[in-house]
Amino acid sequence: MRSSPNCTTWCGPPRGGNGSGRSSCWRSTGRAGRPRRLDAYQRIAERLRTELGIAVGSELRRLHQRILAGDPALDLPVRAAAPAFAAPVAGRVPRELPADPQDFVGRHAQLGQLRELLTAPDRSDGAVTVGVVDGMAGVGKTAFAVHLAHQLAPHFPDGQLFVDLQGFAQPRPAVRPAAVLGILLRSLGVPGPELPSGTGARASLFRGLTRHRRMLLVLDDVVDETQIQPLLPLAPGCRALVTSRCRLARLDRSSLLTLDLLAPGEASRLFTAVVGARRIGAEPVHLIEAVVEQCGRLPLALKLAGARLRARPGWNLSHLAERLSSGPSSGAYGIARSLQLSYLRLSAPQRRMLHRLALRKERDIDSQAAAPLAGVTPGEAETLLEGLADANLLQEPTPGRYRLHHLVQTFAAHQEAA
Numbered sequence: 001m002r003s004s005p006n007c008t009t010w011c012g013p014p015r016g017g018n019g020s021g022r023s024s025c026w027r028s029t030g031r032a033g034r035p036r037r038l039d040a041y042q043r044i045a046e047r048l049r050t051e052l053g054i055a056v057g058s059e060l061r062r063l064h065q066r067i068l069a070g071d072p073a074l075d076l077p078v079r080a081a082a083p084a085f086a087a088p089v090a091g092r093v094p095r096e097l098p099a100d101p102q103d104f105v106g107r108h109a110q111l112g113q114l115r116e117l118l119t120a121p122d123r124s125d126g127a128v129t130v131g132v133v134d135g136m137a138g139v140g141k142t143a144f145a146v147h148l149a150h151q152l153a154p155h156f157p158d159g160q161l162f163v164d165l166q167g168f169a170q171p172r173p174a175v176r177p178a179a180v181l182g183i184l185l186r187s188l189g190v191p192g193p194e195l196p197s198g199t200g201a202r203a204s205l206f207r208g209l210t211r212h213r214r215m216l217l218v219l220d221d222v223v224d225e226t227q228i229q230p231l232l233p234l235a236p237g238c239r240a241l242v243t244s245r246c247r248l249a250r251l252d253r254s255s256l257l258t259l260d261l262l263a264p265g266e267a268s269r270l271f272t273a274v275v276g277a278r279r280i281g282a283e284p285v286h287l288i289e290a291v292v293e294q295c296g297r298l299p300l301a302l303k304l305a306g307a308r309l310r311a312r313p314g315w316n317l318s319h320l321a322e323r324l325s326s327g328p329s330s331g332a333y334g335i336a337r338s339l340q341l342s343y344l345r346l347s348a349p350q351r352r353m354l355h356r357l358a359l360r361k362e363r364d365i366d367s368q369a370a371a372p373l374a375g376v377t378p379g380e381a382e383t384l385l386e387g388l389a390d391a392n393l394l395q396e397p398t399p400g401r402y403r404l405h406h407l408v409q410t411f412a413a414h415q416e417a418a
Contacts, residue, residue, distance in 0.1 A: 094159040094187045097218065100150040101143045103273040103303075106266030110257060111148055114241070117255050118148075118216075119155050122236040127253050130232060130240040134247050135259035136392040136405065137168075137338040138300030141243040142220050144259060149218050149241060156239070158213040161187055167223030168245055168341040174223045177230040181206055184217075184231070203230045211235045219243070223345075225250045245342055247390045258392070261297040261405075268292050270299060274306030280317060287317040294324040296407040301335050339411045342391055349374070351415075353384040354393060358412035363404040370402075 114131045123129060133141050146162075153160055163183055167174045175183075181202035182195055188209050196202050214237040222228055222244040228251075232240060242248065247256060262270065268288055272280060280288065295301035309320050343351065356373035357365060371381035385402050388394040395403045404412075 093157070094161055094215075095153070096162040096187060097149050097153070097160050098146050098162065100147055103270060104143055104147045105269045105273065106262055107140075107144055107147075107259070110144070110259065111151070114148055114255075114257060115151060118152055118239045118241065128232060128234040128236060128238055128240060130242060130251065130254040132242045132244065132248050132251060132254045132256050133259060134244050134256065134392060136298075136408070137245060137342050138298045138335050139259045139261065139392075140299035141245075141259055143299070145218055145220060145241050145243045149216060152216055152239075152241075156214050156216040158215045159187075160216040160218065162218045162220065164220045165222050165227060167221045167227065168345070169221065174227060177227060178202060180219075180228075180231060185209070199230050206231070207234065210238050213237060215239075216241065221245075222248065224248070245392055246345075247392070249390070260395075262299060262302075264289065264292065264297065267295070267297040267299075267302060271295075271302045271306050274303050275310050279310065283317045287321060291317060291321050291324065294321060296405055298335065298405075298407060300338060301407060304335065335407060336411055336414070339393075339408065342393060343411075343415065346391065346393075347387075349376070349380075350384055350387050350391075353381070354388060354408075354412045355416035357394075357404050358409045358416060363406065363409060364401060365404075366401055 114133070117131055118129060120129065133145055135141050149160060149162070161184055163175070163180055165175045165180060166172055178199040181199065182192075184206055185195055185202060186192065188206075190205070190209075196205055213235060215234070217231070217234065217238060217240045219228055219231070219240065219242045222242055224244075224246065225248050228242065232251075234240065242251075242254070247258070248254065249256065261267070271288065271292055291305060292302065295305050305320065305324065309315055309317070343354075346354065353370065353374045353376075357363075357370065360373075365385075367378045367382035367385055370385060371378045374381060374384065376384070382400075385394060389396045389402060393408055395405065397403055
């Protein structure tokens with residue numbers, strides 16, 4: 001709070017979207033307002049005399065004398081000072097990361113790549129550094145981001161913020177940018193009643209609060225670039241780590257990393273960690289490898305299959321492998337729901353293309369071969385294939401050559417049959 005002989009000013013959170021970081025001020029009239037009161041008295045007295053032919057009453061005369069005497073009781077009440085919110089609540093640093101996954105394995109090269117990016121010196125252009133992790137459903141993006149964020153936490157002493165944006169959590173709608181900013185501002189100590197109402201005003205306040213901070217922001221399950229554009233850029237000392245099932249190629253000044261399947265050895269280690277080494281220690285190694293391949297080396301499928309085995313003491317690996325290779329869901333055992341959330345985001349032509357690809361025995365294809373399958377031109381086929389690759393439902397191991405993961409193939413063939 002600042003004061004002067006003639007006014008009292010409360011400086012609260014920035015209002016509006018100019019991003020200046022300067023506080024807005026509410027000014028209450030103290031002695032500086034008394035000349036206006038005297039003017040009002042003179043106008044009233046003159047009007048009573050000329051229009052009604054009477055003098056002002058005793059009560060108004062007494063009020064006049066109190067104004068002349070500078071009675072402080074006549075000052076307008078000063079609005080109670082509110083917190084300036086220039087920093088998180090004193091003594092409280094937001095540490096909102098979920099627990100570090102205990103069964104996380106591998107990904108050493110990818111972790112090192114993003115760790116180097118997000119701990120690099122601040123950019124000279126003042127922009128925030130953003131790391132984006134994408135990949136197909138079930139590949140372990142959230143676990144990867146949370147594990148990396150725990151490694152990075154010591155580099156961001158002013159706090160770590162985490163928000164699940166529910167981009168693919170249908171039927172629930174994705175969280176709107178204004179709501180995300182509301183969550184972040186509350187985490188920084190802004191009371192609900194003091195939150196600005198608009199996205200622009202909230203973004204401006206958020207930038208002001210993080211301007212001189214070193215904070216890590218983790219935005220999980222982002223649906224597209226527009227959902228997080230208002231949150232960026234933060235201050236140069238901050239970093240953002242984003243996960244999405246789609247490639248966010250239009251996000252400015254970001255570094256993109258697509259998570260692939262686990263390496264065979266890493267996949268076996270994850271499956272063993274879920275089931276328990278004691279439970280499958282005596283099982284033949286080739287059976288473990290067979291189950292891992294049936295799960296497509298996809299972390300979610302490995303965890304679900306391992307949990308299923310662990311919960312059934314009478315099962316062995318042979319029985320589990322038999323279950324995984326039979327039935328309508330086949331190798332997509334357990335992950336159909338997760339794939340369905342990505343599938344629902346596709347356009348009708350993209351779904352048709354995916355169905356046609358799933359009915360082929362070969363899983364590799366190019367646009368020339370894909371075009372007649374969906375009844376489109378090679379150019380249209382290329383656009384559809386690129387869209388499926390951007391949704392991480394197709395892999396593109398070499399330019400122009402696309403590959404369908406066998407779990408996605410099984411899922412899509414089942415959709416076509418249904």
